[in-house]
Amino acid sequence: MDDYSTKHIRRNSRKINSMIQIQNLEKIYTTGSIVTPVLRGITLDIKKGEYVAIMGKSGAGKSTLLYQMGLLDKPTTGSILLDQINTEYLGEAERTVFRLNHLGYVFQDYALVPELTALENVAIPLLMLGQSEKDAYAQALKTLEKIGMGHRMNNLPNQLSGGEQQRVSVARAVCHHPKILFADEPTANLDSVSSVLVLDVFDALHAEGQTIVMVTHEKEYADRAQRIIVIEDGKVKE
Amino acid sequence: MKNLLNDIRVGWFLGIRQIRRSNIWTTLLIVLIMTLTFLNLIVVSGILVGLIEGGNRANRNQYTGDVIITTPSGKSYLEQTQDLLSVVQSLPQVVSWSDRMLTSVSLEANYQSRNFQELPNTAGGQLTGIDIDREIGVSGINQYIAEGSFLVPGSSGTIVLGKNLLRRYSESFGDTFPALDDVYIGDKILVRVGEKVREFTVVGILDSKVGEISLRAFVTQNDFLSMAPRPAREVNEISLTHNKTVSDEFIRDIFIERGFDGRAKIQTAVQAIPDFLNQIKTAFALLGSVIGGIGILVASITIFIVIFINAVTRRKYIGILKGIGISGASIRIAYILQSLLYACLGSALGSVIIYTLLVPFFEANPLDFPFSDGILVAPVEQTLTRFGILLLVTLIAGFIPAWMIIRQNTLDAILGR
Numbered sequence: 001m002d003d004y005s006t007k008h009i010r011r012n013s014r015k016i017n018s019m020i021q022i023q024n025l026e027k028i029y030t031t032g033s034i035v036t037p038v039l040r041g042i043t044l045d046i047k048k049g050e051y052v053a054i055m056g057k058s059g060a061g062k063s064t065l066l067y068q069m070g071l072l073d074k075p076t077t078g079s080i081l082l083d084q085i086n087t088e089y090l091g092e093a094e095r096t097v098f099r100l101n102h103l104g105y106v107f108q109d110y111a112l113v114p115e116l117t118a119l120e121n122v123a124i125p126l127l128m129l130g131q132s133e134k135d136a137y138a139q140a141l142k143t144l145e146k147i148g149m150g151h152r153m154n155n156l157p158n159q160l161s162g163g164e165q166q167r168v169s170v171a172r173a174v175c176h177h178p179k180i181l182f183a184d185e186p187t188a189n190l191d192s193v194s195s196v197l198v199l200d201v202f203d204a205l206h207a208e209g210q211t212i213v214m215v216t217h218e219k220e221y222a223d224r225a226q227r228i229i230v231i232e233d234g235k236v237k238e
Numbered sequence: 239m240k241n242l243l244n245d246i247r248v249g250w251f252l253g254i255r256q257i258r259r260s261n262i263w264t265t266l267l268i269v270l271i272m273t274l275t276f277l278n279l280i281v282v283s284g285i286l287v288g289l290i291e292g293g294n295r296a297n298r299n300q301y302t303g304d305v306i307i308t309t310p311s312g313k314s315y316l317e318q319t320q321d322l323l324s325v326v327q328s329l330p331q332v333v334s335w336s337d338r339m340l341t342s343v344s345l346e347a348n349y350q351s352r353n354f355q356e357l358p359n360t361a362g363g364q365l366t367g368i369d370i371d372r373e374i375g376v377s378g379i380n381q382y383i384a385e386g387s388f389l390v391p392g393s394s395g396t397i398v399l400g401k402n403l404l405r406r407y408s409e410s411f412g413d414t415f416p417a418l419d420d421v422y423i424g425d426k427i428l429v430r431v432g433e434k435v436r437e438f439t440v441v442g443i444l445d446s447k448v449g450e451i452s453l454r455a456f457v458t459q460n461d462f463l464s465m466a467p468r469p470a471r472e473v474n475e476i477s478l479t480h481n482k483t484v485s486d487e488f489i490r491d492i493f494i495e496r497g498f499d500g501r502a503k504i505q506t507a508v509q510a511i512p513d514f515l516n517q518i519k520t521a522f523a524l525l526g527s528v529i530g531g532i533g534i535l536v537a538s539i540t541i542f543i544v545i546f547i548n549a550v551t552r553r554k555y556i557g558i559l560k561g562i563g564i565s566g567a568s569i570r571i572a573y574i575l576q577s578l579l580y581a582c583l584g585s586a587l588g589s590v591i592i593y594t595l596l597v598p599f600f601e602a603n604p605l606d607f608p609f610s611d612g613i614l615v616a617p618v619e620q621t622l623t624r625f626g627i628l629l630l631v632t633l634i635a636g637f638i639p640a641w642m643i644i645r646q647n648t649l650d651a652i653l654g655r
Contacts, residue, residue: 072561072649093565100563107652111558113252115259120251127248128564130240156259172562 018081019180019211020046020069025078027064027234038064039075040234046213048083051206053225054215061234062215063184069213070103070182071095083179100128104173106183110165112157118144118168119153125176143175144168147201163194170201174210181205183214187221199224241565248564249571257576265580268544272584272628273591275537279624280592282533283526284616288600290519293447293610298507300377301450303335303477304486306510307493308503315339315472316502325496326478331489334375335478339367339459341466344430345403347418361403361418365431366454367462376477377451384445386423394461397427397438400452401445415453429455431465447609534628538635541577546639549573553643557651566644570637577636578629585625592616 027039038061046052056062067073069080071087080087082102090098099105112121119140126136144150147167157165166186173181183202187195199221206212206226214225222228230237257265298304309316316322319337326335343365346358370391374380380388384407389398401407405417421427425440438457446452463471480489486506493504549556559569597614605612643651 067649072652096560096563096565098563099561103563105561107558107561111555111561111652113555113559115255116252120255124248124251124559124564125562127251128244128568130244133251 017047018045019048019050019083020044020213021079021081022069023079025065025068025080026076027061027068027073028076038234039068042078042231042234042236044229044236046211049206049209049211050227051202051212051225052214053222053228054213054231055217055219055222055228056231058217060231062231065231066182066184066213066215070105070180071099072105100125100176102179104176104178104181106166106169106173106181106186108185108188110157110162110169110189112165112168112172114157117154117156118149118160118164118171121157121168122172122175125172129176140171140175143171146204147171148197161194163190163197166190166194166198167201170198174205179211181210181212183212185215185217187216187218195221242567245565245567246571248568249575252559252564252568253572253575253579256572257579268540268580269583269587271540272537272580272632273587274584275533275540276585276588276625276628277591278533279530279628280588280616280621281596281614282529283523284592284614285600285605285612286522286526287519288615289605289607289610289612290515290522291615292604292607292613293515294508294511294519295613296446296448296610297450297511300379300382300446300448301477302505302507302510303376303479304507305478305480305489305493306505306507307476307478307498308505309340309474310501310503315468315474316476317472318498318501319472320470322476322493322498322502325493325498326476329480329489329492331480331484332478333481334372335476336368336372336376337473338373338475338477339462339466339468339472340364340454340474341431341462343455343465345399345418345455346428346430347421347425349428350426359419361416363400363403364454365429365462365465366456367459367466368456369459373456376479379444379446379451379456382444382446382451384443386440386442388442389456389458391458393441393458395436395438396441396457396461397429398442398444398456399440400454400456401443402449402452403455404443407443407445429457429465434465436461436465447607447611449609530624534631537628538631541580541632541635542639544580545573545577545636546642548576549639549643553646553651554654556643557646557648557653560644560648561652569644570640573640574633574636577632581629581632585628589621589625592621 022042022044025039025042026037029036029038042065054062054065064073068075071090087095087098113124116124119137122140122143123136126139127133131139141150141153144153147170149164149167149171152160152164160168186198190198202212202214203224212225216222307316307322323337326332341364342362344360344362346360348359352358370389384401389396399421402415403417404421405419408415408417418427421440423440423442426437427440429436429438444451444456478489486508490504490506493499493502498504556569560566593616597616600612600614
């Protein structure tokens with residue numbers, strides 16, 4: 001983090017335990033003359049080690065909020081501080097490095113690279129972080145074993161079931177010990193048994209102190225989180 | 239620098255696996271296209287240049303040797319023949335040499351059966367007096383006998399004719415030069431040099447595409463001297479070959495340094511090639527490069543399309559990779575690596591085909607061209623240069639589509655928007 005210039009300095013605020021601080025976040029999509037406000041002045045605070053579920057109806061803006069928090073998209077206005085770092089002025093390359101160093105993602109459709117085995121999919125962020133292939137594979141295998149996927153390490157994604165792919169995806173998201181794990185409807189494409197297996201992994205990670213932000217529309221799964229944030233019409237409904 | 243090395247490392251990691259686990263038939267098809275492009279690049283210009291180069295090679299092998307000393311214009315023969323021959327024989331690098339006596343000659347055939355109302359059956363050429371063993375040592379022209387046999391040492395009254403002195407061999411040239419009709423092995427012809435006339439028996443026909451061979455009539459030096467006396471056995475040409483431990487220029491310069499320049503025309507085999515042939519060679523090389531250039535353009539467009547389609551269909555995964563923090567440079571390198579691999583494999587396969595199949599094939603079966611036996615000229619340096627060009631073009635053709643896709647918004651790529 002010390003790589004970033006003074007414009008990104010940590011705000012040594014009172015909320016020292018905050019992992020994510022969002023102030024007046026707005027996201028407006030403009031297509032030609034059509035202006036669609038999706039997020040309308042969201043302010044929220046997520047603590048270190050907290051497990052938060054974001055719920056809401058389709059089109060409420062929950063995934064959009066996740067993308068802004070996860071630095072996959074830039075908000076129209078408002079500020080996002082991740083671990084006290086103001087992300088507002090980060091350029092594209094800096095955001096990529098930030099995501100690599102501090103964030104982990106689990107996507108709805110697993111999003112594994114089809115040409116890479118389970119082990120290679122998990123190892124790729126570690127390689128990008130500069131680890132040797134040997135170390136990266138060792139750490140990736142350890143993570144896969146931890147979530148019960150060690151025996152499938154040499155399988156390509158198309159040789160794995162949906163639940164197995166999602167667990168590999170989780171392993172990829174957490175193997176480099178990110179500060180925040182973002183999950184965008186991780187159980188949407190899974191049966192109930194696989195969904196529970198994935199959520200069990202989330203529970204275990206949370207028990208180890210991992211900050212997790214998960215978007216879901218399943219109340220039953222959201223209830224496993226410490227806190228539920230409901231988004232309605234682009235605003236937080238308390 | 240450290241980041242760049244890591245980008246290359248991760249790019250290599252991704253690229254190798256993309257190639258290894260891609261569809262084998264698609265890869266083979268692309269490699270085949272690259273192979274054909276490489277062949278087009280080398281073979282088209284190689285054959286065009288080879289048509290001339292084949293002629294040049296034949297000129298060296300059958301006529302000039304490595305260095306040729308000829309009579310300067312305005313002189314009837316080499317006035318310092320014996321001095322020149324002394325130097326030739328004193329050079330340890332010279333392995334063979336042949337001295338030739340030349341004079342203009344008129345040949346007449348079928349004179350015994352000619353009806354005096356008909357025009358005589360005549361042709362002009364050059365009578366060449368040779369020492370048979372020495373000539374065979376330099377030019378080996380006895381190998382090119384199409385009919386009959388070559389001159390035999392000690393024989394007299396026999397003549398070997400270059401094929402273009404005979405109508406039945408030179409018809410393809412039209413009326414470019416007069417030729418004898420209906421002359422076969424064993425026929426007698428009249429040879430006229432100035433006022434002297436002598437009857438010779440045709441013993442052989444030489445089939446060569448070198449003009450100096452195909453338009454000459456060969457006799458022994460003794461027979462020549464009986465027609466055109468030379469007081470001190472002066473000759474008109476001396477061809478010599480060396481043992482290749484020195485250059486042609488080295489041998490030429492020895493004669494120049496010894497003061498023969500001006501009194502004799504001393505040329506290397508390359509210098510003895512007529513200018514128009516060099517001009518044709520340059521024009522053919524240019525034509526070959528243009529055709530090769532079009533081939534490179536087609537190959538680069540092919541690579542561009544292949545990489546573009548590959549990148550577009552994998553846009554989502556490119557987005558995901560960027561999303562999890564893999565640098566754009568690493569992803570670009572993975573695609574560039576693929577294009578370079580296609581170019582390297584195609585060029586390697588093309589080189590194997592050229593050097594193990596095509597070059598030996600054209601050596602054994604040269605293209606039958608009116609004034610040469612066309613070969614395939616593919617010097618290694620030129621092949622390497624064209625490989626370098628192909629590699630560079632492929633690199634650019636691989637980079638651009640990858641760059642176009644990777645620079646798109648990460649989230650749009652992930653969501654397929």
